[in-house]
Amino acid sequence: MAEHTIIMQTTLQKLLEEKKYSTLRDILVTMKPADIAAIFDEMEAARLPLLYRLLPKELAADTFVEMEPEAQELLIRGFSDAELKDVLDELFVDDAVDIIEEMPATVVRRILAQAAPEMRTSINEILRYPENSAGSIMTTEYVSLSPTLTVAEAITRIRRTGIDKETIYTCYVIRNRVLVGVVTVKDLLLAPDDDAMIESMMSANVIAVNTHDDQEEVAQMFSKYDFMALPVVDAENRLVGIITFDDAMDVMEEEATEDIEKMAAIIPSEKPYMSMTPFEIWKNRIPWLMLLMVSATFTGLIISRFESALEKLVILTAFIPMLMDTAGNSGSQASVTIIRGLSLNEIEFSDILLIIWKEVRVAVLCGLSLGIACFGKILLVDFLIMDSFAGVSSPFLIIGVICITLSITVLFAKIVGCTLPLFAKKLGFDPAVMASPFITTIVDALSLLVYFGVASAFLPI
C-alpha cells in the first residue's frame, strides 16, 4: 500500500469517527475510483458500508468494480435488494462477470436475481465461455450500426444509445448480425459529407477474434495493431461482443506475471501475494520444489560414481558449485531470452537453426572469456592468496581442467537453454516452465559429467 494511501486512510478514519459525513463526501468525490477502492480495501469491515453509502451512485459503482473480492462480498451481503440493483444497473456486463466469478454461490444467486433481465442473459452467456478465452473477457455492450445508415443518422443513433456502452468510439457495422465493417467516431465526425452511407466509408477489412481464442493471443493483437477495441465473433462470423484495450492491458499484465512465476518454478495464481495465506503460497511453490529436489538425485549419483576420484583430489570438490552455477546462469540467460521471444511472438519454432547457430557463437565468446577470467582468478585468489592448492601436485593442470570444463559447459548450457523452450512450444507445453530451475537441474548434471570426464582424461585419478 502506497504511503499517501495510508495518510488518506487515517484522515478519512478520523472524519468518520467525528461523523463529519459531508466533509468526507466532499473529499471522496474529488478522488478516482481506483484510489477510493485502495483505501476502502484497507478499512475496517464495520465502517465500510457507511463510507460506501456516502458516494454518489455512479462513483459508488465505479469504485465497487475496483475493490478486492473480499470487500465486495462484504458490501453485497450488507446491501438491500434495492441497493444491489442500483449498483448492478451501473455496472458494465464484463465487470459484473468479473465480480461474479469471485463470489460464492449464494451471493451469485442474489446478484443474478437482482440484475435486469437483459444483463442476466448477457452474464450467463459470458459465463459459458472457458476461462482465459476471448469470450470470457468480452463485454456485450457495444455500438452497432446498420450499413445503410447515413453519417448523420449514425451520429444520432450513437447519441441516443451510447450512454451505457463501454466504448462508443469504435462502432461495429452488422448485417443480419454478421460483422461486415467498422467505423470510428473520428471517421464519422471528420466525414466531409453528412449524408454519406456508412457502407461507403466503413473499413470492411476487419480484424476480429473468435470467442474461443486464447486471451493471450488477443492481448498480443492489441499490442501489435494498437486497437482501442477488438470485435469478438462466433463461428458464423456473427458479432457477439467486444474486448476493450483496458481489459487487454490487464491480460498482458496477468500473462507477464504468470510467465515470470512459471520461470521461477511457481504455479501461477491470480490472487495477489498479499492476500494469499501461507498455505496457499505453499501449495503453489511445493510441487516444483519437490520435483526439482528429486531430480537432483542424478547429480548425486554422478558424484557418487566419481567418489574415489574425489577422495584422491578433494580440491576438485571446491569448484563444483562455481562450475554448476556459471553453467546454470548461462543456460537460463538463453532459455529466458527465448521464452520471452516466444511469448511476444518474436520467435517461432522454425527459427531453431538460426537460434542455435547464434547461441553457439555467443557461447564460444562467453566460454572463452569466462575460461580465461577463471584461470586468472584461480591463479590469483585460490593459488597465490588463499594457498588452496598447498600439497597438491601439478596445480596448473588442475586449474586447466577447471577452466576447460567451464568453457565446455557454458557451450552445452546455452544450447540446452535455447532449444528446450522451443521444443516445449512445439510439443504444446508451456515454454515458460523450461526456465532457470529446470535448466539448472539438467545443466548441473551435464557440467558434473563434463568435469569428471575432463578430469579423468588429464589427471591421475
Place this chain on the structure above:
Amino acid sequence: MAEHTIIMQTTLQKLLEEKKYSTLRDILVTMKPADIAAIFDEMEAARLPLLYRLLPKELAADTFVEMEPEAQELLIRGFSDAELKDVLDELFVDDAVDIIEEMPATVVRRILAQAAPEMRTSINEILRYPENSAGSIMTTEYVSLSPTLTVAEAITRIRRTGIDKETIYTCYVIRNRVLVGVVTVKDLLLAPDDDAMIESMMSANVIAVNTHDDQEEVAQMFSKYDFMALPVVDAENRLVGIITFDDAMDVMEEEATEDIEKMAAIIPSEKPYMSMTPFEIWKNRIPWLMLLMVSATFTGLIISRFESALEKLVILTAFIPMLMDTAGNSGSQASVTIIRGLSLNEIEFSDILLIIWKEVRVAVLCGLSLGIACFGKILLVDFLIMDSFAGVSSPFLIIGVICITLSITVLFAKIVGCTLPLFAKKLGFDPAVMASPFITTIVDALSLLVYFGVASAFLPI
C-alpha cells in the same frame, strides 16, 4: 516469423518477379500496416523500395512506422527529398521521434531538414527529455479546448482540427496553457444541452504526469485507471503533450521484458533478439556471468575449509548440488514474487514485516515437507536401491543431517529471497537484479555453511 507471413511473402515475391504490380497493390491494401511491415522486414533489400512505393500514401506511412529500424533506414536512404517529406507529413510526432532515435546522424539531419517547421520544433522538444521519461514518449498532437466554448462549438472545433491528432476522444481544457480539465467526445456527444459551457461539464479533477516522470510509473497509471490518454504537464502545470494507451502498452511490454531479462542476469536491450549480433548478445550477458563466477569464490573457500571433513565422509559431497539447488529454487521463488509485486505496486517496503512473517510460515511448511520427502527419497533411492551408503557407518545419522540442513536452508533462502529485493528498492537499486542468479550465489554459500555446521555437530568429522 509466423508461418502465414512466410507464405504471404512467397506469394508477394512471385508476383513481384512477374511484375504483377496491380495485383500486388490489391493484396497489400487489404492488409494491416503491422502485417505488411512484418513481410517487408524480411524482404530482400533491393526489392523493398519498389514494393513500398506500391502502397497508397497513408498506408505507406502507417507501414513505415511499424518496420524495423534497418529497413526504415534503407528506405529513407532511397527516398527522394519529396518522398521523405510525404512520409513525414503523415507521421505522428511521437512516431517520428521513435524513428529518429534509431537512425544515424546523417539520416537524422535529412529527416529534420524535410520535416515541416512545426513538426521539427516538436521533435526537438521531445528529444530533449531523458530516455524513459514521460516527455520522451509523449506526442504533442492533441485536441485542446478553451473552457468558455459551448458543446456545439467544441464539436465544431474537433471536426475542424481533429484530422492530424493522434486521438480526438479525450480533449484537454486549457486556460493560458495551464491544464484545467478534461472532457471526452463521449461527454460532448451525449451532452443533453448543446449550449452548455465546457467549463460546466468538464472534469476538473485531472490526473496528469510530469514530463520527467518515469515511463514505468506512467504505464502503471494506465493499467490502474483505465485511461485512454494521459496528459503530460511541466513544472508549472502547463500542458505540453499527451501519452496514448498504445504507447503505454508498449512500455508495459518493454518493462516486463526488461524485468525478466534482469532476473535472468542479462543486461536489458531494446533490440529484438533475432536482430542482435552474437557479439551484442555476449556484451549483455557476460558482465553478470563474470561477477557471479567470481563471487562463487566464497562457496569454493567454504568447501576448502571443510576439505578434511569431506575427505573423511565423501558421501556428504554427493548431496551438495541437491541442497544448493533446492535452496536456490526456494529463494528465487520468494524473490521473484516480491520483485513482481514491487513492479506492479502491489507491495511496498513498509510491508516488510508482514512479508517476512508470511515467508517464514511458507518456509516452515516447505522446509518440513521437503525434509520429510528428502528423507524418504534418500532412504529408498540412495540407501536401498543404489546402495550409495555402502561401507558408511551410521548412515541414518548422515541422512538426518542432510534433511535437517535442507529444512534450515529453505528457511534461510526464503528470508533472504524476500528481503533483498525490498532493501534494493529502498536503497534506490533495481529490485529485479536481486533475482535467481544473485540469490543463488548467496544461498549457495549459506547452505554450505549450514551443511558443514550441522554435519560437524552430529557426525564424527
